[in-house]
Amino acid sequence: MEDNKEKKLVDFPFEGAHYWTQLTTKFADRTPWKPDNPNIILAVIPGTIVKIMVKIGQKVNKGRCLYVLEAMKMKNRILATKSGEVKIIHGIEGKKVAKNELIMELKNLEPKKITKNFQRSKNTQPNNNTV
Amino acid sequence: MSLKRKTRELVERREQILRGGGEKAILKQQALGKMTARERIIALLDEDSFQEYDLFARHEGRDFDMDKKNLPGDGVITGTGKIYGSPICIFAQDFTVAGGSLGSMHARKITKIMDHALKMKVPLIGINDSGGARVQEGVNSLAGYGEIFYRNTLASGIIPQLSVILGPCAGGAVYSPALTDFVFVVDKISKMFITGPEVIKTVLGEEISMEELGGARVHCEKTGNAHFYAESEKECFEQIKTLISFIPWNNKQKARVLRPRNPKNAFKIDNIVPSDPKQPYDVRHVIRALVDGSDFFEVQELFAPNIVIGYGRMNGQTVGFIANQPLVLAGVLDVDSSDKAARFIRFCDAFNIPIITLVDLPGYLPGVDQEHAGVIRHGAKVLYAYSEATVPKITVILRKAYGGGYIAMNSRHLNADFVFAWPMAEIAVMGPEGAANIIFRKEISESDDPEKMRRQKIKEYKAKFANPYVAASRGYVDAVIEPGETRHFLLHALEVSETKNVPLPDRKHGSIPL
Numbered sequence: 001m002e003d004n005k006e007k008k009l010v011d012f013p014f015e016g017a018h019y020w021t022q023l024t025t026k027f028a029d030r031t032p033w034k035p036d037n038p039n040i041i042l043a044v045i046p047g048t049i050v051k052i053m054v055k056i057g058q059k060v061n062k063g064r065c066l067y068v069l070e071a072m073k074m075k076n077r078i079l080a081t082k083s084g085e086v087k088i089i090h091g092i093e094g095k096k097v098a099k100n101e102l103i104m105e106l107k108n109l110e111p112k113k114i115t116k117n118f119q120r121s122k123n124t125q126p127n128n129n130t131v
Numbered sequence: 132m133s134l135k136r137k138t139r140e141l142v143e144r145r146e147q148i149l150r151g152g153g154e155k156a157i158l159k160q161q162a163l164g165k166m167t168a169r170e171r172i173i174a175l176l177d178e179d180s181f182q183e184y185d186l187f188a189r190h191e192g193r194d195f196d197m198d199k200k201n202l203p204g205d206g207v208i209t210g211t212g213k214i215y216g217s218p219i220c221i222f223a224q225d226f227t228v229a230g231g232s233l234g235s236m237h238a239r240k241i242t243k244i245m246d247h248a249l250k251m252k253v254p255l256i257g258i259n260d261s262g263g264a265r266v267q268e269g270v271n272s273l274a275g276y277g278e279i280f281y282r283n284t285l286a287s288g289i290i291p292q293l294s295v296i297l298g299p300c301a302g303g304a305v306y307s308p309a310l311t312d313f314v315f316v317v318d319k320i321s322k323m324f325i326t327g328p329e330v331i332k333t334v335l336g337e338e339i340s341m342e343e344l345g346g347a348r349v350h351c352e353k354t355g356n357a358h359f360y361a362e363s364e365k366e367c368f369e370q371i372k373t374l375i376s377f378i379p380w381n382n383k384q385k386a387r388v389l390r391p392r393n394p395k396n397a398f399k400i401d402n403i404v405p406s407d408p409k410q411p412y413d414v415r416h417v418i419r420a421l422v423d424g425s426d427f428f429e430v431q432e433l434f435a436p437n438i439v440i441g442y443g444r445m446n447g448q449t450v451g452f453i454a455n456q457p458l459v460l461a462g463v464l465d466v467d468s469s470d471k472a473a474r475f476i477r478f479c480d481a482f483n484i485p486i487i488t489l490v491d492l493p494g495y496l497p498g499v500d501q502e503h504a505g506v507i508r509h510g511a512k513v514l515y516a517y518s519e520a521t522v523p524k525i526t527v528i529l530r531k532a533y534g535g536g537y538i539a540m541n542s543r544h545l546n547a548d549f550v551f552a553w554p555m556a557e558i559a560v561m562g563p564e565g566a567a568n569i570i571f572r573k574e575i576s577e578s579d580d581p582e583k584m585r586r587q588k589i590k591e592y593k594a595k596f597a598n599p600y601v602a603a604s605r606g607y608v609d610a611v612i613e614p615g616e617t618r619h620f621l622l623h624a625l626e627v628s629e630t631k632n633v634p635l636p637d638r639k640h641g642s643i644p645l
Contacts, residue, residue: 009411012461014493015533015565019409019461024436026353026467027460033499046335072334096336 038082039106043097047071052093052104058086059109067091067103084108148186148203152227160227165298165320166364168208168225171258175368176212176221183210185240192234195267202229205236206261209244211253214375217387220248223258226298230262233304237265238275245282252381254291256371259308260298276303283310288481290381293371296321296357297364301345309356312478313374313430316347316357317367323350323357348433355434355467373428377442377449378482385483386449395425400614404491406555408531408562411461414439414454414489417529421487421618423447430475435467440475442484446622451479454489455540457530464536465496466509473512473643480520485625488517488541491530493562510539511644517545519641523628527617528552528599528608533561543607548631549624551617552599552608559601563593 007022050068054060065077066086084106091103151157151167160167166174172181190205192198206228211220222241224231241257248255264272286292287310294308295315299322308314308323316323324345331337331344343349350357359374361367379386398420404412419425422443429441437460440453453472455462464472479486495501495510517524517539525548526541537558541547552558560566568575571588578584602608612620 014461014463014497015561016568017409017493017562017564019411019457019493021411021457021461022459024459027496030498030500033503046337098336 039084039087039108040102041066041078041104041106043069043099043101043103044078045069045071045076046097046099047076048096049091049093049103050075052089052091054086054089054104056086056089060084060086060106069097078103080106082106145186151203151225152229156227163320165226165260167227168223168231168258168260171297171364171368172208172210172212172221172223174365175256175371176214176219177216180213181210181221182212183208185209185243188236188240190234190236190265190268191271192265192268194269197267200229202234204228205234205240206231207233207237207240209240211244211247214372217375217380218251218253219256219375220244220251220253221256221258224261224298226260226262229265231260231298232262232265233272233275234265234268235271235275238272238278242275242278242282245279245286248290249282249286252290252383254293254375254378254380255286255311256293256295257307257311258295258297259300259304260296261304262299263302263304273303276307279307280310283307287312288382291378291482293374295367295371296323296347297367298322299341301325301327305356313359314350314357315359315361315367315371316350317361317364318347320364321347321350321357351431351433353434355431355471358431360433374442377428377444378484379449382481382483388447389423389444391444391447392424392426394420394422394618398425400617404529404553404555404614406530408491408493408555408557411458413458414456414462414491414529417489418443418452418454421445421621422450422452427452431471435465435471437462437465438468438472440471445487445618445625448625449484450625451475451484451486452489453486453541455492455536457491460496462492463494463496464492464510464513464539465501466504466506469506469509469513473516476513476516476520480516480522483522485523485525485628486520486541487621488524488526488547490526490528490532490537490540492533492536492540493531494534494536508644510535513539514545515641515643517541517547519643521631521633521635523625523631524548525621525624525628526550527612527621528556528558530555531557531562533557533559543609548628549620550608551610551612551620552602553614553617554599554611556599556602556608556611557597558599558608559596563589563597566596567592 009020010023012019012021048070050070052067053065060080061083062080064080066080067078069076069078087105087107089104157167186204188205190202206225207222208225209222222244292311293313294311297320301324305323322341322345328339328341328344347360351360359370361370377386398416400420403416418427427441427443437456439456442449443452524541538544543550567588575581575584599608599611603611
């Protein structure tokens with residue numbers, strides 16, 4: 001069962017040197033890192049969208065509930081992690097969503113508006129408070 | 132009643148129970164390509180060596196009409212036997228009886244044989260083939276699991292514990308194998324997971340087959356939960372027997388010593404390792420060139436193959452080998468290979484198995500995924516495991532040993548007993564290319580021909596540091612040796628370490644970064 005023999009040797013750069021070696025499947029399949037975009041709201045866990053709590057064009061403060069996602073027998077209130085304006089809503093109430101499925105997109109507020117509309121949110125706990 | 136009649140009654144009672152879950156259930160088991168529990172025990176153990184106990188155990192379920200059901204042996208077979216003459220305790224769940232489900236008597240039979248193994252200080256083998264908790268018995272079934280886990284933990288480091296997964300092993304049940312030292316799986320038969328595909332589908336909407344979720348291949352390659360992969364139950368039993376031959380009965384003994392043999396002529400140590408540190412080779416051939424009969428028994432062959440672990444014999448005595456594998460990912464240390472090595476080192480240390488480390492690595496695998504997966508914490512396990520080990524620890528630096536990787540691979544600084552290096556060993560903070568780029572950055576960038584300057588500086592650095600003599604001059608390397616002398620030096624080092632005795636620190640236990 002020496003599977004390694006079937007694998008190809010490849011150039012593996014390491015600290016300025018180039019090694020000839022095989023890659024593991026895990027290494028070859030790893031996903032490259034991407035920075036988080038706080039304006040993109042993805043489903044944190046697979047589940048069902050119970051209710052969408054905001055409308056397009058609505059300004060939301062950090063901590064505002066964006067939608068309720070039912071998963072693992074819990075109704076999770078998904079809160080905004082930043083202030084912004086709701087740009088597009090992709091999610092549909094009653095629809096099952098997979099993990100990392102796009103639910104909605106926000107856009108940044110004009111700097112002035114943030115100060116004007118700023119209200120301290122009562123509930124700043126992130127994500128998984130139940131209704 | 133006469134003795135004869137009484138004896139006949141016993142024979143009849145026995146026969147009834149030995150039929151297990153009945154013909155229909157047995158046919159179903161065979162249709163899945165599986166042996167029955169009793170067949171498995173007999174196939175694994177020495178001929179006629181198995182003695183069964185608690186044959187007449189009866190289950191304790193009273194609710195949901197369970198009191199009307201007869202479950203022979205309560206779905207588990209327990210007993211003692213021998214493998215190559217070594218005594219062992221064994222239990223095997225019988226899937227033909229109520230799906231091998233675990234009720235309180237089933238669990239009590241297992242804990243009883245575990246207690247026996249721990250008292251007698253002999254290895255424990257558990258064959259798992261069970262649908263899980265017996266739901267009708269409610270919390271008593273959960274209690275049973277908990278009591279098994281507790282004993283697995285108490286026995287850890289005292290007797291070797293082997294788990295053989297020959298069927299489903301799901302939910303809480305997986306934690307008994309997870310607590311044991313070695314897990315054996317068979318392709319298409321073994322299935323291990325915490326939550327199965329059904330639950331995953333209903334709760335999370337993700338669809339996956341049992342095989343893809345927790346089949347033998349997954350646990351051998353991806354998760355590292357299993358140690359030995361076999362294509363058939365028969366092959367699996369051969370692996371168990373071989374492992375038992377390499378390890379001692381308990382932590383107060385040494386593994387059985389066999390007649391010493393020379394390595395096979397086919398493995399010529401001088402011809403295996405290319406002198407260019409960037410060229411790959413299979414380090415397992417180096418191990419085979421060193422051990423008796425070139426007989427190397429690899430553990431976790433498919434998981435993190437950038438490090439190789441396993442057993443061989445030197446002068447008839449079992450030795451644990453840990454070797455960087457330049458053939459895969461240039462032999463780097465990473466999250467998985469660190470976990471793999473650290474656990475192996477601790478098993479060897481607990482069971483008086485000397486450790487030989489073969490070093491040839493450029494360092495730790497760079498990458499966001501590695502850093503975010505906690506390579507700091509995982510890499511620390513290797514340092515911890517080597518540092519705490521008190522069995523004889525011998526290191527041979529074959530080629531490159533750069534940076535943190537050099538320290539981690541049982542260096543003198545972690546209290547290795549002997550460190551040898553081959554003449555082409557390069558012991559340095561990093562490889563010549565990387566080092567030259569840093570030390571001579573200015574000269575290189577300001578030169579008219581930076582590429583030429585770079586090559587020249589790499590050459591300079593190589594000449595100065597890319598050798599074993601700087602480390603040897605500080606006493607970090609005990610001897611620079613010819614490859615052909617390696618076995619000789621190792622045999623001698625093992626011989627003079629035989630009486631090694633290091634007092635353990637006065638503490639309850641350390642806190643290894645888990």
